[in-house]
Amino acid sequence: MSFTVAIDGPAASGKGTISRAVSEFFGYAYLDTGLLYRAVGKRLLDGIEPVEAAQTLDRSVLDADALRSPDVAQAASKVAAIPEVRAALVDFQRAFARRAGGAVLDGRDIGTVICPDAEVKLFVTASAETRAQRRCKELQGKGHEVTYEEVLADVRERDARDMNRADAPLKPAPDALVIDTTALSIEDAVAQVVEIITEAGGAD
Numbered sequence: 001m002s003f004t005v006a007i008d009g010p011a012a013s014g015k016g017t018i019s020r021a022v023s024e025f026f027g028y029a030y031l032d033t034g035l036l037y038r039a040v041g042k043r044l045l046d047g048i049e050p051v052e053a054a055q056t057l058d059r060s061v062l063d064a065d066a067l068r069s070p071d072v073a074q075a076a077s078k079v080a081a082i083p084e085v086r087a088a089l090v091d092f093q094r095a096f097a098r099r100a101g102g103a104v105l106d107g108r109d110i111g112t113v114i115c116p117d118a119e120v121k122l123f124v125t126a127s128a129e130t131r132a133q134r135r136c137k138e139l140q141g142k143g144h145e146v147t148y149e150e151v152l153a154d155v156r157e158r159d160a161r162d163m164n165r166a167d168a169p170l171k172p173a174p175d176a177l178v179i180d181t182t183a184l185s186i187e188d189a190v191a192q193v194v195e196i197i198t199e200a201g202g203a204d
């Protein structure tokens with residue numbers, strides 16, 4: 001039987017960490033859909049036309065570490081505004097969501113466009129400053145030379161592009177539960193989400 005958990009939100013809101021933790025807790029498969037757009041963005045930086053890059057993407061070799069740089073994040077946000085790029089990635093995401101045994105997908109449009117019938121829909125957010133602090137620490141920990149100001153500007157630019165594009169903009173589904181992680185520890189956020197999924201009949 002399938003059970004879909006859709007988790008959307010802006011960059012560095014904590015949605016990835018929460019998604020990974022709850023997928024492990026319930027034994028569900030996990031798809032970080034941002035990696036699909038990052039992989040297309042990376043191919044754009046390598047000189048490949050984005051629509052072709054999306055249509056011929058090898059989804060079995062999504063190397064998360066190589067795709068986590070600020071340049072790739074910006075390129076991902078740009079290619080994500082192209083309707084043909086998004087269209088090329090829809091079927092794969094929907095099939096993943098309905099696989100037997102349950103699935104957690106995180107992204108920007110999972111509850112609104114990809115899985116409007118998901119059993120659980122969440123929108124995870126936090127202030128731009130908090131998200132920039134988290135992302136800055138994460139990038140510096142991986143050896144990227146970035147400042148807080150640069151990361152904050154980057155987060156704001158991406159938020160604006162992701163929220164204002166015409167096709168599948170970043171926004172909560174009307175029936176999504178909003179979780180603000182600005183003043184919430186990751187443990188508390190995960191505990192809240194585990195409770196929400198359990199109440200909705202997850203892993204029964």
Ligand code: DC
Binds near residue numbers: 011107109
């Ligand atoms: O979640 P992330 O930061 O890895 O996503 C990178 C970019 O990909 C993000 O700025 C917008 C785009 N994206 C999208 O448009 N739709 C999704 N479902 C996931 C990501």
